[in-house]
Amino acid sequence: MTTTDPFLGGSRPFGLGYWPLPDDDPGVGVQREAVRLVSPDGALVRGVLWTPPIGTPWKTAVILSHPRGDFSVHYACPLLAAAGYAVLGFGTRYMNNDTDCLHEACITDVQTAHDEMVRRGAEAVVLLGNSGGGSLMAMANAELGIGDGWVGMAAHPGEGVFMLQVIDPSVIDEADPFATNPELDMYHPDNGWRPWPEPCTYDPAWVERYRAAQIERVARIDAVAKESIDASREVLADLQTVNKGDDPAAWRELRRRAVFTKYLTIYRTLADPAYLDLSIDPDDRAMGSLFAFPDPFDANYGRGGLARTMTARGWLSTWSGLSSGARLADTMPQVKVPTLLIHPTADTEIRVWQAKEIVAATGA
Structure with missing residues (x-):
């Protein structure tokens, strides 16, 4: 089935299913649960909790988000769940609209997700940030002291940078x-x-x-x-x-x-x-x-x-790269938990030297 762009013409495939390629499907029956949380200041934090197949216990949770992106269906979620982790992908209060996005409020949403996984029994919580989520998660760790590990995937030095x-x-x-x-x-x-x-x-x-x-x-x-x-x-x-x-x-x-x-x-x-x-x-x-x-x-x-x-x-x-507090140059020296940065060298937006600077700046 195809659908046509009413403005530009042409068609694109429709209804391909969740997995872009068959090899991406872990095929092990990971579980999904819709999660709705309310932050301490009254914001709605929504996401999907992905967990390993029934009967497979988990100890470590991974939480991932982005200032404006919906990470509840991020491609890493089912893959990490298949590997034995509980994974909460969620959107902040500014999901799909960062017109009034305050990183200082976003990190409250991150803490809300973090605390929920602790409540559910996580012995450790890893903060995973993809793209602009990298600086968000680093700010949450630096400012709030939450998280037992930080993973950056194609993380740039900050939205403003x-x-x-x-x-x-x-x-x-x-x-x-x-x-x-x-x-x-x-x-x-x-x-x-x-x-x-x-x-x-x-x-x-x-x-x-x-x-x-x-x-x-x-x-x-x-x-x-x-x-x-x-x-x-x-x-x-x-x-x-x-x-x-x-x-x-x-x-x-x-x-x-x-x-x-x-x-x-x-x-x-x-x-x-x-x-x-x-x-x-x-x-x-x-x-x-x-x-x-x-x-x-x-x-x-x-x-x-x-x-x-x-x-x-x-x-x-x-x-603003001059005013934002979510700059990895400022926050990474305070990130002292185990740190992993994964940089795709074909990324059109983030340069190799920037990835190296992030690694060099970390306090871990």
């Missing part, structure tokens, strides 16, 4: 997605770009300037986000001096300004020169990006990229 390498620094007006400084545009022929699928060649000195400009753009967005939050805090202080019963009109005006949430629209967030120039940080990857379809140029300007709409606080907590 990743944004630093993919954000388009040629944007000169955050309100205009087409406003561009051509000298900093990786998709401009004068800088080495060629139309897909031709490979591109960027001068190393230009790339160095490009990377510095990426940091500068993130800093500008940070400044806007912080200004909005500071303004709300100042009004909140004034609000404390007004009695809503005595002066409801004044209280109303201050209240709406105190709770105001600024939303940031962040255009063009798929612009890493290494996508199109494989001589930059060479490894086994193919040209292009996991987030493109298939040309990063189209995804940079169209549907694609990350962090396109964020609250001010969500941007600072999750996607």
